[in-house]
Amino acid sequence: MFARGLKRKCVGHEEDVEGALAGLKTVSSYSLQRQSLLDMSLVKLQLCHMLVEPNLCRSVLIANTVRQIQEEMTQDGTWRAVAPQAAGRAPLDRLVSTEILCRAAWEQEGACPAPGLGDGHTQGPVSDLCPVTSAQAPRHPQSSVWEMDGPRENRGSFHKSLDQIFETLETKNPSCMEELFSDVDSPYYDLDTVLTGMMGGARPGPCEGLEGLAPATPGPSASCKSDLGELDHVVEILVET
Amino acid sequence: IFFWYRDSSPKPHLVNRFCILLTADIISTVEFNYSGDLLATGDKGGRVVIFQREQENKSRPHSRGEYNVYSTFQSHEPEFDYLKSLEIEEKINKIRWLPQQNAAHFLLSTNDKTIKLWKISERDKRAEGYNLKDEDGRLRDPFRITALRVPILKPMDLMVEASPRRIFANAHTYHINSISVNSDHETYLSADDLRINLWHLEITDRSFNIVDIKPANMEELTEVITAAEFHPHQCNVFVYSSSKGTIRLCDMRSSALCDRHSKFFEEPEDPSSRSFFSEIISSISDVKFSHSGRYMMTRDYLSVKVWDLNMESRPVETHQVHEYLRSKLCSLYENDCIFDKFECCWNGSDSAIMTGSYNNFFRMFDRDTRRDVTLEASRESSKPRASLKPRKVCTGGKRKKDEISVDSLDFNKKILHTAWHPADNVIAVAATNNLYIFQDKIN
Numbered sequence: 001m002f003a004r005g006l007k008r009k010c011v012g013h014e015e016d017v018e019g020a021l022a023g024l025k026t027v028s029s030y031s032l033q034r035q036s037l038l039d040m041s042l043v044k045l046q047l048c049h050m051l052v053e054p055n056l057c058r059s060v061l062i063a064n065t066v067r068q069i070q071e072e073m074t075q076d077g078t079w080r081a082v083a084p085q086a087a088g089r090a091p092l093d094r095l096v097s098t099e100i101l102c103r104a105a106w107e108q109e110g111a112c113p114a115p116g117l118g119d120g121h122t123q124g125p126v127s128d129l130c131p132v133t134s135a136q137a138p139r140h141p142q143s144s145v146w147e148m149d150g151p152r153e154n155r156g157s158f159h160k161s162l163d164q165i166f167e168t169l170e171t172k173n174p175s176c177m178e179e180l181f182s183d184v185d186s187p188y189y190d191l192d193t194v195l196t197g198m199m200g201g202a203r204p205g206p207c208e209g210l211e212g213l214a215p216a217t218p219g220p221s222a223s224c225k226s227d228l229g230e231l232d233h234v235v236e237i238l239v240e241t
Numbered sequence: 242i243f244f245w246y247r248d249s250s251p252k253p254h255l256v257n258r259f260c261i262l263l264t265a266d267i268i269s270t271v272e273f274n275y276s277g278d279l280l281a282t283g284d285k286g287g288r289v290v291i292f293q294r295e296q297e298n299k300s301r302p303h304s305r306g307e308y309n310v311y312s313t314f315q316s317h318e319p320e321f322d323y324l325k326s327l328e329i330e331e332k333i334n335k336i337r338w339l340p341q342q343n344a345a346h347f348l349l350s351t352n353d354k355t356i357k358l359w360k361i362s363e364r365d366k367r368a369e370g371y372n373l374k375d376e377d378g379r380l381r382d383p384f385r386i387t388a389l390r391v392p393i394l395k396p397m398d399l400m401v402e403a404s405p406r407r408i409f410a411n412a413h414t415y416h417i418n419s420i421s422v423n424s425d426h427e428t429y430l431s432a433d434d435l436r437i438n439l440w441h442l443e444i445t446d447r448s449f450n451i452v453d454i455k456p457a458n459m460e461e462l463t464e465v466i467t468a469a470e471f472h473p474h475q476c477n478v479f480v481y482s483s484s485k486g487t488i489r490l491c492d493m494r495s496s497a498l499c500d501r502h503s504k505f506f507e508e509p510e511d512p513s514s515r516s517f518f519s520e521i522i523s524s525i526s527d528v529k530f531s532h533s534g535r536y537m538m539t540r541d542y543l544s545v546k547v548w549d550l551n552m553e554s555r556p557v558e559t560h561q562v563h564e565y566l567r568s569k570l571c572s573l574y575e576n577d578c579i580f581d582k583f584e585c586c587w588n589g590s591d592s593a594i595m596t597g598s599y600n601n602f603f604r605m606f607d608r609d610t611r612r613d614v615t616l617e618a619s620r621e622s623s624k625p626r627a628s629l630k631p632r633k634v635c636t637g638g639k640r641k642k643d644e645i646s647v648d649s650l651d652f653n654k655k656i657l658h659t660a661w662h663p664a665d666n667v668i669a670v671a672a673t674n675n676l677y678i679f680q681d682k683i684n
Contacts, residue, residue, distance in 0.1 A: 033571075037571070040574070040575060055416070056434040057580075058577075058580045060463060061484055061580070063463075064520055065517055065520070065521065067463075068517055069517060
């Protein structure tokens, strides 16, 4: 659905698209490999969450790899600045959203960037977007590391593999919730935010579990979670009060 | 070194003493005790199996040095953290023996969250003739006792009992990767991804945090602790390695919180070999002091490095374990093998080092002669009592007979855990769920 919207907007630049598509074939294999490495890394970060706490060392190493790629792409200039309204929100050291990634690729093809507004804010049936993996509480900092709210997947992600990733996303970070309903093209796949969520700020001690739950998002997608998730949601509300 | 083959007859003296099949679970740690008479293994199912070396026996001369099962116990059980809705694996990450102080043996075993002190003791006598209870344990009616007797000790079949003596819990938010007993024999450290705690063996309800690298803003986390170890002789010194390939040596006398290192070991990066995987392959998976305490060894993905504690700028030795994998890093990243954590170990005299690889291969390096050998731990390739044949990986071009090409390597068969007897030329190699014990051939 969203991809259609994008194509519509780019109709006027068809010629450019075609020409750029031809040019795409000559895009260096290094860039393609780098992009594929980036995609693979993002997928790996998604798949970190399991019934058991994810391996922090592995996650950090993958995250660092993603940052490296991003930095290099920024220096290359292949990592174009986002649409003006988002420029203020995306400092160089923050990891970008798929939208920006896709836009960068699209821009290489010469088409105009098409920020995905409107459609992205539809909250689809949450059950379709829930992670299938496990009954774990999605909001636990160390478990659902790379999860974000489902609706965000509609925001311009026409990069196939990444689409699949984001179908299983849900966010825990309150600031992401605000972005969900804002008009700004803010990064919705925010590595830093996710890392924050993952590490949680929990301290060792008898109350660590509760502390870990405290910063979690009062997500609207609680209904699709298992009973365990709802329990956590309740506990979290109790903690926050 | 016992296994070095002469050039004329390429036959190492390393003999397959025997292979033990441990069913069910993947071995996750292997450790000899201080004398080498006991060998402990921990597995993914939370079980600990201890082997004991047979003593010299004139009636069975060939059995000298054989390791037989001595004790088996369930150390850790799977737990469920209800607050976090996560399972805590029962997998034993590390076992460390305590020096023996009496007839009983003590070891520390740890999973991701909890460390336990186990006492392993023998019982080969039992008392008979109690006054207050019958032989089957039932209490006797005191009024029916008309005479007193002295209980006598009678021999019984040897029974080895393991009992948990201390449980050190709730001190780690992240996954414990290392434990290390101090040379003072009273304290030990436990390290997780971001913190290191100091414990007293007698005290379970508190520990001191001595290293904390958790950033105030978790968004800034880029480095984790991967391993830690106490110096073998200096009880105030320990080291910890990181995922960025650095080692920090800390002195506990300098401050209570050892966030400032005394020494910082890092090899400058070779700019010509930089790739997106450079950091990942530089991540140190294991760090071990030499027995002498003068050197330490680190294992990263492709190599083993020996460092002189007096020189922080670069290692004094670098040994390539499987350099042929450098061109395969992308595939190894894809299948996650690049995150495999290989351990390494010294021999008793610090003249040789050993580490594992893929395809059930393991590598040994002689520091004096600068020679190295690749051997295989598999039942197909080694018959009991037969010498091990050196293996070779063909890196390109024509594959010679008996060589194996890089693409034929089985990356599911990884040897992550190896141990070397503290004095003798006996090694233990864990290949998935099999434990191999190899020994120098005694002519």
